[in-house]
Amino acid sequence: MLEIKDIEKLAKLARIELTQEEKESLLKEVDPILGYVAQLKEVVSSVGETKKAGELRNVTREDSLPNETASNTEVLVADMPESQNNYLKVKKIL
Amino acid sequence: MIDLKNLTIKKAHEALMKGEYTSVELATAYLEQIKKTDGDIHAYLEVYSDVLEQAQKADEKIKNGEAGMLTGIPISIKDNILIKGRIASSASKILENYTATYDATVIEKLKKESVVFVGRTNMDEFAMGGSTENSAYGPTKNPYDTERVPGGSSGGAAASVASDEALVALGSDTGGSIRQPASFCGLVGLKPTYGAVSRHGVMAMGSSLDQIGPFGKTVEDVEILFNTIKGQDKMDSTTIPDKKDKGDFVDKKFKIGVPKDFLNIGGIDESVSKNFQETLEKLKSLGHEIIDIKLPNLKYSLAVYYVIVPAEVSSNMARFDGMRFGKRISGKDGIEDYFLSRQAGLGKEVRRRIILGTYVLSSGYYDAFYNKANIVRELITEDYKKAFEKVDVIITPTTPGPAFKIGEKSGDPLKMYLEDIFTVPVNLAGVPAISIPSGFKEVDGKKLPLGIQLIAKHSGEETLFAVSKSLLGEK
Numbered sequence: 001m002l003e004i005k006d007i008e009k010l011a012k013l014a015r016i017e018l019t020q021e022e023k024e025s026l027l028k029e030v031d032p033i034l035g036y037v038a039q040l041k042e043v044v045s046s047v048g049e050t051k052k053a054g055e056l057r058n059v060t061r062e063d064s065l066p067n068e069t070a071s072n073t074e075v076l077v078a079d080m081p082e083s084q085n086n087y088l089k090v091k092k093i094l
Numbered sequence: 095m096i097d098l099k100n101l102t103i104k105k106a107h108e109a110l111m112k113g114e115y116t117s118v119e120l121a122t123a124y125l126e127q128i129k130k131t132d133g134d135i136h137a138y139l140e141v142y143s144d145v146l147e148q149a150q151k152a153d154e155k156i157k158n159g160e161a162g163m164l165t166g167i168p169i170s171i172k173d174n175i176l177i178k179g180r181i182a183s184s185a186s187k188i189l190e191n192y193t194a195t196y197d198a199t200v201i202e203k204l205k206k207e208s209v210v211f212v213g214r215t216n217m218d219e220f221a222m223g224g225s226t227e228n229s230a231y232g233p234t235k236n237p238y239d240t241e242r243v244p245g246g247s248s249g250g251a252a253a254s255v256a257s258d259e260a261l262v263a264l265g266s267d268t269g270g271s272i273r274q275p276a277s278f279c280g281l282v283g284l285k286p287t288y289g290a291v292s293r294h295g296v297m298a299m300g301s302s303l304d305q306i307g308p309f310g311k312t313v314e315d316v317e318i319l320f321n322t323i324k325g326q327d328k329m330d331s332t333t334i335p336d337k338k339d340k341g342d343f344v345d346k347k348f349k350i351g352v353p354k355d356f357l358n359i360g361g362i363d364e365s366v367s368k369n370f371q372e373t374l375e376k377l378k379s380l381g382h383e384i385i386d387i388k389l390p391n392l393k394y395s396l397a398v399y400y401v402i403v404p405a406e407v408s409s410n411m412a413r414f415d416g417m418r419f420g421k422r423i424s425g426k427d428g429i430e431d432y433f434l435s436r437q438a439g440l441g442k443e444v445r446r447r448i449i450l451g452t453y454v455l456s457s458g459y460y461d462a463f464y465n466k467a468n469i470v471r472e473l474i475t476e477d478y479k480k481a482f483e484k485v486d487v488i489i490t491p492t493t494p495g496p497a498f499k500i501g502e503k504s505g506d507p508l509k510m511y512l513e514d515i516f517t518v519p520v521n522l523a524g525v526p527a528i529s530i531p532s533g534f535k536e537v538d539g540k541k542l543p544l545g546i547q548l549i550a551k552h553s554g555e556e557t558l559f560a561v562s563k564s565l566l567g568e569k
Contacts, residue, residue, distance in 0.1 A: 007449065014408060014452045015415065015429075016445055017437035029507055030450055036508060037397045037454075040466040047473065059331035075195040081422035088418060091428040 002031055096123045098258040103167055103315045106261060110156055110166050117156065117166030121149040121210050124168045128212075128259045136234050137244075137253035139173055140181065141213035148210045155208050163318060164207035170260035172251050173214040174221055174297040175306065177201050184297050185229040186219045188420045188439025198295020199330065200264060200306050200323040207322060212260050215250030219441045221271055221299045222407070223247050224513045227504050228443045235500070236278060239540040242497040245275030248309070252279040255309050262319055263309040268300045269399055270492075270517025272307045273529035277492035277545025280531045282316045282562070283309045285517075287553050288524030289334035291320075292327035300406040303521040313530065313562040320555060337553040343560035350377055350561070351387035351485035359393060361512060363495035365535035369544045370491050373532050373565070377489075380564055387481045387488065391473040395519040396511055398474065401454050401467035402522075408451025411444065446507065475523040482551040487561050490516045492529040492545035496537070516547055526550055528558045530566060 007027050011018045018026070073086055082089040096115060109115055125145060132138055142148075145168075152166035171177065174184040176194035178201075183189040197205065204211075218228035226234040226249025234249045236242040237257040244253040248265030252275035255263050265272045267285040276283025284307045291306045298304060308319035326333045352374065374384055416422035416435025423434035440448070454463035481488060493513060503510045520527040532546040546565070550557045563569070 002453075006453075010449045010452045010456070013456070014448045015432040015436055016440070016448065017433040018445075022445075026446060026449055029446060030453070032508055033400060033450060034453070037401050037463065037467070040394065040397050040401065040470050041462065043391075043394055043473075044466045044469050047469075061328065072195060075193070076418075079193055079195065079419040081416060081420070090417060091431060093428055 002027055002034070096120060098123060098127060098261075101261060102312050103163060103262065103310070103318050106167060107163050107165075111161065117149040117152040117210065118146055120166060121145050121168055121212070124212060124259060124261070127257070131237075131257050132259055134235060134240055135237055135253050135257050135259070136232060137215055137250045137257065137259055138170070138213040139183065139185065139216050139231055139250070142180070142211060145210060145212055152208045152210060162207045164204065164209050164322060166208065166210060168210045168212045168261050169204065170212050170215045170251060170254040170263040171201070172248050172263070172265045173217055174266060175201065175264060176295040176297075177211060180214070182214065182297070184220045185217045185231055186439065186441065186444070187230045188414050188416070188435070190421060192420055194295075196295065198306075199292035199327045201295065203323050203325075212254075215248070215254050215263065215265075217250055218247035219444050220297065220407075220411070221247040221266055221268055221304075222443045222447055224270065224274055224510055225498075225500075225503070226250060226275075227500060228441055230441055233500055236497045238280065238542055239497065239537075242499050242542070243278070245278035245493075245497060247271040249275050251309050252276055252281055252283070255279070255281055255311065261310075262315050264306060264319070264323070265309055266296055266299075266304055266306050267521065268303045269403065269521050270514045272309065273492050273517050273527060273545070273547055274513065276309055276529040277531075277547075278497040278543060280543030281309050281311060282313050282528065282530050283307065284316050284320055284528045284555070284558070285520060285526060286320060286324065286555060287334070287526040288521075289332050290324050290336075290526070290553065290555070292325070292330040292333050294327055294329035298406075298410040300403045300521075301410060302402065302406060305521075313528075313559055313566060313568050316528070317559045334553070343556065346560060347381045347383065348486040348557070348561050348564075349383050349385055349484065351385050351481055351488040353387050353389040353392065353481070353488060353490065356389050356392045357490065359515060361494050361515075362491065363535070366491045366493070366495055366544060369533045369535075370546070373489070373546050377565065382561070382564070385485050387485060389477040389481060389488075389519075391470065391477050392519045394470050395474060395522055396515060398467045398470045398522055399514070399518045400450075400511060401463045402471065404447040404451030405455050405464050406451070407444075407447040408455060411440070411448050414439065443507075471522050474519055478523045478525055478549075478551070486550070486557055487554075488549040490547050490549070492516060492547040496535045496542035496544055520547075520549055525552055526555050526558060528562055530562045
């Protein structure tokens, strides 16, 4: 069973602000879903963990510049919430 | 007057080539229909202001003898697919004013054909949902009964075609988001083989499951669109080489598998069961062979899906933080900017899946949930592989019931998830599947469409088209 403090921890990890009301409703919604997906443990313990998931293969490309320098600057800067002299503007970190 | 109701790509193409009408006249007919019906339906988040200019360019191409099959064909695009210079919001507040900086590969291919992009269609926010009720811009209504949902997440795409506000549409499908709305709106909808169509330029939801696919009124329309957008792409490393089924499908008799054990899962509407039986009878009468098959692990599909999807969602949604693009809500410092922007910009279902995904991927739980889900996913894939040694296609209903009422299931996420029971396993295995109309259920004097899902092995789209055409009597 999850508790409110677990939801708070997850919200912090996920960088989402939640109201008290939202925390409570999330707790009520997430718990039954976790209960439902818990059946997977039994399935796997009955077949063993020998199965490997997915097929892995390498996909590589030539190590070169995919775009010409500055070819997308204008459109990318236009989408920024705040910018200055073609730089993304964020709050002071240190 | 152009008969939009019975219009197909081929018919429109022939009329355009013969000069019966121009692309501008065709686009005008659709714009007039939108004016008439979209106030009620709300299929579109935006109808583009340059539709007629696009049509003019198509007309020039036709005049110069450079036209292809799709030149001048009006198509709607789901709001999570990027068209350079146009807004793409994924029906989310956080991308309300986001302008796409490049074309998705599928859009590049359609532009080469000079299609006419009519507008961007409504959806569940970031494709998370099965009813289009999770849109930040209000729900889309089902054209067959405006008190009901059109399905989702590509609900706007389906509604746009079903109400003749576009000839065809592109949507995306992660767990049924093309097939379920196609079924609810009486259309044909295809979820291609994973990797058949490039995902470059579609906003990622569940990256190991997402595929872009077409909607149309006929199998042929869907086939034409699919053949245009498919193909390996260096911008999406998961795309696969084009492997066409070999052989002649004309008048071929197919082996059709029915997974009886899986269909007895319960919760299936009586009208759907009856309709399904009638479809089997019809297939038999057409000379196809019905074979019982077993897919024993498919009953775990939803449990697998609701671990893998939130896990991939929580990773994919991390980029929406109000920093480089999208809505930024200013707090006291940079970290608080993240918290506030994501609170204000992301809707309830999106946040629920992020929290759930963060949990199943967190230290100590990763093995208990995510790894286990991947192991069972492999078992499901093997079930299909074994079945396709014996049969050409597998048949199920597309959904357990017809379109439900707006608000009927939105309070209970688990109940909403159960809607996807027949469609989700297909995405987990990466095989292709198509939903085709199979009849109606009459409720309160309204005819609600029902759908049948056909599933083939990897790269078996041609087989799906052939069986679908046989069943629908399309030449």
